[in-house]
Amino acid sequence: xxxxxxxxxxxxxxxxxxxxxxxxxxxxxxxxxxxxxxxxxxxxxxxxxxxxxxxxxxxxxxxxxxxxxxxxxxxxxxxxxxxxxxxxxxxxxxxxxxxxxxxxxxxxxxxxxxxxxxxxxxxxxxxxxxxxxxxxxxxxxxxxxxxxxxxxxxxxxxxxxxxxxxxxxxxxxxxxxxxxxxxxxxxxxxxxxxxxxxxxxxxxxxxxxxxxxxxxxxxxxxxxxxxxxxxxxxxx
Ligand code: HEM
Numbered sequence: 069x070x071x072x073x074x075x076x077x078x079x080x081x082x083x084x085x086x087x088x089x090x091x092x093x094x095x096x097x098x099x100x101x102x103x104x105x106x107x108x109x110x111x112x113x114x115x116x117x118x119x120x121x122x123x124x125x126x127x128x129x130x131x132x133x134x135x136x137x138x139x140x141x142x143x144x145x146x147x148x149x150x151x152x153x154x155x156x157x158x159x160x161x162x163x164x165x166x167x168x169x170x171x172x173x174x175x176x177x178x179x180x181x182x183x184x185x186x187x188x189x190x191x192x193x194x195x196x197x198x199x200x201x202x203x204x205x206x207x208x209x210x211x212x213x214x215x216x217x218x219x220x221x222x223x224x225x226x227x228x229x230x231x232x233x234x235x236x237x238x239x240x241x242x243x244x245x246x247x248x249x250x251x252x253x254x255x256x257x258x259x260x261x262x263x264x265x266x267x268x269x270x271x272x273x274x275x276x277x278x279x280x281x282x283x284x285x286x287x288x289x290x291x292x293x294x295x296x297x298x299x300x301x302x303x304x
Pocket of ligand 1: 111115129132146150201205208209230243292294
């Protein structure tokens with residue numbers, strides 16, 4: 069009978085053990101969360117090019133499709149990035165759902181007639197905010213990448229599409245609410261990730277909280293300024 073190679077036998081259980089442990093799932097959430105922060109900083113910085121006009125913004129969107137050329141074929145970098153983000157999002161969401169199920173199971177119910185102790189405000193915000201963000205991301209891609217729900221989608225002219233989108237009050241409302249949720253999520257998530265990864269200490273505690281808040285304000289504000297600029301006629 070063929071024997072399983074030694075490497076498979078030794079690495080698979082270790083990965084499995086890691087994923088099954090609570091700290092393993094939290095570490096996966098922390099690392100994938102930090103990856104999203106890197107993506108969001110880059111996306112936000114790119115969006116700010118809208119202030120330099122249609123030519124610059126549309127040229128930038130075109131340039132995104134040429135990253136890695138000629139080593140990579142046209143737009144491959146974007147597809148690799150999409151694959152990595154989808155995988156990371158899948159892991160982030162599955163770990164979150166499993167951790168919250170584990171948390172509910174572990175909570176002692178002292179008396180049958182008493183209501184279960186309620187999760188903290190931060191936990192509720194993370195769970196509901198996370199679910200809202202997941203719905204927003206799907207809607208956002210259908211809106212500005214696929215053009216399915218956009219008000220006036222023109223392929224290869226993202227400046228036109230974005231400006232047309234933010235002429236509509238309820239589209240602005242959707243974006244602004246989602247961005248506030250994103251800010252709250254980053255603010256608490258950054259601190260949680262720092263704790264999981266062992267960066268938190270008595271001396272650094274406050275600095276980490278401040279860093280999380282600054283990051284949340286910069287990302288949220290940097291994204292929000294685009295719909296606000298279109299709404300007020302600054303861009304358009
Ligand atoms: C005012 C806020 C935002 C604006 C104006 C905006 C704009 C855009 C535009 C124009 C695209 C299409 C890019 C292209 O095809 O070249 C895009 C794609 C995308 N955006 Fe945003 N975005 C915003 C906020 C966000 C937020 C908050 C997230 C995540 C939480 C996000 C995640 C994505 C993703 C994942 C894509 C798809 C990238 C791809 O095609 O691979 N965006 N965004």
